[in-house]
Amino acid sequence: MTERPEAVIEVRGLCNRFGQHSVHEDLDLDVRKGEILGIVGGSGSGKSVLLRSIVGLLRPSAGQVTMLGKDMLAMSTGERSLLERRIGVLFQQGALFSSLTVLENIALPLIEHARLSRKEATYLASVKLALTGLPAHAGNLFPADLSGGMIKRAALARALALDPDILFLDEPTAGLDPIGAAAFDQLLLTLRDAFNLTVFMVTHDLDTLYTTCDRIAVLSQKRVLVVDTLEVVAATADDWIQDYFHGPRGRAAAAATTRIEQTITP
Numbered sequence: 001m002t003e004r005p006e007a008v009i010e011v012r013g014l015c016n017r018f019g020q021h022s023v024h025e026d027l028d029l030d031v032r033k034g035e036i037l038g039i040v041g042g043s044g045s046g047k048s049v050l051l052r053s054i055v056g057l058l059r060p061s062a063g064q065v066t067m068l069g070k071d072m073l074a075m076s077t078g079e080r081s082l083l084e085r086r087i088g089v090l091f092q093q094g095a096l097f098s099s100l101t102v103l104e105n106i107a108l109p110l111i112e113h114a115r116l117s118r119k120e121a122t123y124l125a126s127v128k129l130a131l132t133g134l135p136a137h138a139g140n141l142f143p144a145d146l147s148g149g150m151i152k153r154a155a156l157a158r159a160l161a162l163d164p165d166i167l168f169l170d171e172p173t174a175g176l177d178p179i180g181a182a183a184f185d186q187l188l189l190t191l192r193d194a195f196n197l198t199v200f201m202v203t204h205d206l207d208t209l210y211t212t213c214d215r216i217a218v219l220s221q222k223r224v225l226v227v228d229t230l231e232v233v234a235a236t237a238d239d240w241i242q243d244y245f246h247g248p249r250g251r252a253a254a255a256a257t258t259r260i261e262q263t264i265t266p
Helices: 049-055 077-084 102-111 118-133 134-140 148-159 178-194 206-212 229-233 239-247 248-264
Strands: 005-016 021-032 037-041 061-065 087-090 166-170 198-202 215-220 224-226
Touching: 005 049, 005 198, 021 198, 021 224, 021 229, 037 049, 037 178, 037 206, 049 061, 049 166, 049 198, 049 224, 077 215, 087 148, 102 118, 102 134, 102 148, 118 134, 118 148, 134 206, 148 166, 148 215, 198 206, 215 229, 215 239, 224 229
Parallel strands: 037 198, 037 215, 087 166, 166 198
Antiparallel strands: 005 021, 005 061, 215 224
16 A cells, blocks of 8 residues: 655644635645645635645634644744745746846845855856746846746746745746646646655646646635545536536646647557
């Protein structure tokens, strides 16, 4: 019997309330080491709110979040700073600093958290830039000079700057054309395998789910309705799940994945 990988993130009894509005109630979730976990759900189900709660940008109303064996809600400022070096976050719009070049954006966490000199940080930033497939000259550009796909890759390079154990992605392929999104998916798989990353990814992109995810968690009714492999999740008797995975786009994504698998199978 294959041993289940350890959980590097454990969420227990999570509640997020904003005034009288409740987004999550008694939500439980485990994220396993080395997996790419896709988070899906309808509009307003709290996908991004869950991500922000886990990484510490939003303090939940109740519950517990444990990451890499540490209680996120009970840590001191110093302990949190050390843990933050082990995670990388790619925000939905990239969140690059508009007044800094791409290289300066990537080098910033190396200077602030790793205390490297500007020269050392710039060199390592150029390495991270190359890892994401951007040309060297892109490092001297400002975010306003980049295409949507380049912004995503630049933001990914910054998220990878400190060699994190866990990578958080919020809609990483949103706004990309199909070719750019497919290239990003393949890059993500390559980086996960090369650096043994654990990836927590909020996405609505069905192609990305089929191509990259080991498991999928569906947020519904203020909790995780189901978390399992895509095949198991897609077979779950729930109206939203059935519409999502078996509607026209879901069928197209599944058919495309089948064609690819048939092409690469000897």
